[in-house]
Amino acid sequence: MKADIVIVGGGPAGLAAAIAAAKEDNTLDILILERDHELGGILNQCIHNGFGLHTFNEELTGPEYAARFESQLDELGIRYMLDTMVLDVSSNSVTAVNSKEGVFTVECGAVVLCMGCRERPRGALNIPGLRPAGVFTAGTAQRLVNIEGYMPGKEVVILGSGDIGLIMARRMTLEGAKVKAVCELMPYSGGLKRNIVQCLDDFDIPLLLSHTVIDIKGKERVTSVVIAEVDERAKPIPGTEQEISCDTLLLSCGLIPENELSREAGVEINPATNGPVVNESFETSIPGVFACGNVLHVHDLVDYVSEESGRAGRSAARYVKNKGNGSGPVIKVKNGAGVRYTVPSSVRTSELEGDLIIRFRSGGVYRDSYIDVLFDGVSKIHRRKPIITPGEMEQVILKNEDLEQAPSEILIRITEN
Amino acid sequence: MEKRELTCINCPMGCRITVTMQGDDIISVEGNTCKRGYLYACNEVRTPVRTVTTTIRVEGGEVDRISCKTKEPVPKEKIFEVMEAVNKASCRAPVAIGDVLIPDCAGTGIPVVATKAVSPA
Known part of the structure; x- marks a missing residue:
């Protein structure tokens, strides 16, 4: 089989x-x-609204947002294969498997x-306790519902206040x-403010910051979890334990x-994002792999x-058309104080x-400071x-004409007042 | 005089806003740091509304359940009545995105529409 560009995954990206x-x-x-039986990826289960304000200037639900892209895909006559799992990737071939074609290479x-x-599952979180049924990641629960x-349950405790956890508290x-509590290990929530208000406050669901789950009880099914407050080093504080009866714990x-x-293909990975290191064209360390x-x-x-x-797709198209990359000076993008990572990390x-x-993320909460x-x-x-x-x-926009001065290094940092 | 505590949702600042009310009249809005916060607080104490998104049963479709939403936001206190009405209802495939599934949901005057298409089985 042959194609000019193979795209691994039919979700929003x-x-x-x-x-x-x-x-x-x-x-x-x-x-x-696409490995699932339909296109759209995680958008299919994100039935809440709030998608598309920047792209379409209106608030859509996840399935509606996906459908807009799918209809463009049809108009453009782009081919796709469903129920197909990619096994191996290199810059000039992709090997996949499905039940019709068997193993094949494009x-x-x-x-x-x-x-x-x-999602990070229970096994990666080292939560002590028994192993009863009733412990789900929030995304799994979202798919089930x-x-x-x-x-998945009637009385729920949620560990972690990421957006999916907050959305599922409301759902x-x-x-x-009955959602009894949302516990967050950090002293702040990782979720959007809007979700804290509209998913927790609206329904009087308590958000317990600097709290974690230290025990899961129950033989066949979860019967309770024990939560405790944690100190600055995220260690449980003795004496703050409380047991909450529940049949479900969402993570x-x-x-x-x-x-x-990507790793198998030899793509360089940024340890801060666990994702590939990319340049301005969203090209990884392997030319032709975006x-x-x-x-x-x-x-x-x-x-x-x-x-x-969109930028990655256009870059891939130009790469195929020009049979390779342009060459020119490369500017390094470095993250300074307070900045965990930047995308991209180099610019031609x-x-x-x-x-x-x-685009970048900070390593902590900064008030009244400077980018x-x-x-x-x-x-x-x-x-x-x-x-x-x-x-x-966060993001910064650098003017094209400013970049023509071609510095050898761009540093982004947060300066506290 | 009644005091209402709100958290503004317009930006990550999440200002704690205190609105002082005398009956339906707003006496003062405090704690906001911008105009958007002021407007949010006024709307939120007078007419809080939310879009309800949920799922509805499908008969004769290739899937048994599709997502749906209230076409416009409904009064906040009507959320659970809307949920009950949708959970009692069902629709018949085929359904296209935007199709009206319940014309006037729970007496709000607002329809529930499909947010996902489904073909017949």
């Missing part, structure tokens, strides 16, 4: 990348490989990695469950980009996924489409921000 590549060059043969000119991310129509409550404790294929969406770094807004993936000015957006951008040590941007939190992605 894969859909946007495929559409943008086809619009860049409509002669290209693009193939999406030879291609470029690959876009759009595998998304998955919203797609399968099955309620379970609406369907008649919303972080998302991990799903990079098994990455976008949550496989690259975990986003809080799908609109940003679509936008970045010759390949810029226009202004450059650099600083320095070109070779010289201040270029000094912008005041009332608040910066790890839960909300």
Whole structure:
């Protein structure tokens, strides 16, 4: 089998990348490989609204947002294969398997990695206690309730205040469950403010900051969990334990980009994001292999996924058309104080489409501080921000004409007042 | 005089806003740091509304359940009545996105519409 561009994964990133590549060059043969039985990825189970404010200027639910992209895909005649699992990726071939074709290899000119991310499961959290039924990740519960129509429990405690956990606190409550508490290990929530208000406060669900689950009880099914307050080093404080009876524990404790294929292919991974290191074109350390969406770094807004993936798709199309990359000076993007990572981490000015957006996350909560951008040590941007939190992605936009001065290094840091 | 405590949702600041009310009249809004916070607080104490998103049973479709939403936000105190009405209802495939599934849900005057398409089985 042959294709010009193979896209691994048909969620929001894969859909946007495929559409943008086809619009860049409509002669290209693009193939999406998706392991589920429908396109749309995680959007299918995200039935709440709030998607698309940046892309379509209206609030859509997840399935509606996906459907808009799917109809563009059909109009452009882009090929896709469902129920197909990719096994191996290189810069010029992708090997996959499904029950019709068996194992097959697609030879291609470029690959876009759009595998998304998955939730951190109980096994990765080291929660002590027994192993009864009734412990789910929040995303698994979301799929059970919203797609399968099955309620995983009646009395619920949620560990972790990420957005999926908050959304599920509301969803379970609406369907008649009693959500007794949301515990968050950190002294702040990683979820969006809007979700804390509309998913917890609206239903009087307590958010217990600096709390964690220290024991799970129950033989066949969860009967209770023991929670405790933690100190600054996240250690449980003796004497603060309280037992909460419940039949279900949901875990919303972080998302991990799903990079098994990328690692196997030899793509360089950034330890701060667990995603590939990419340049301005969203190209990884392997020429012709691009990455976008949550496989690259975990986003809080799908609109940003679509936008970045469009860039990745156009870059892949140009790579195939030009049979390779432009060469030119490379600017390193470094993260300074308070900045955990930046995407991209290098920039070739010759390949810029226009202004450059650099996205990043902070390592902590900063009030009344400044975002600083320095070109070779010289201040270029000094912008005041009332608040910066790890839960909300930040960005700086660098003007194309400023980058023509081609510094050798761009440093982004947070300066406290 | 009644005091209402709110958390603003417009930005990550999450200002704690205190609204002082005399009956239906707003006497003062304190704690907000911008105009958006003021407007949010006024709307939230006068007419709080929410869009309800949930799922509905499908008969004769390739799946048994699809997602749906209230086409417009409904009064906050009507959320659970809307849920009850949707959980009692069902629809018949085929359904397209935007199809009206319940014309006037729980006396709100607001329809419930499909947010996912389903083909017949």
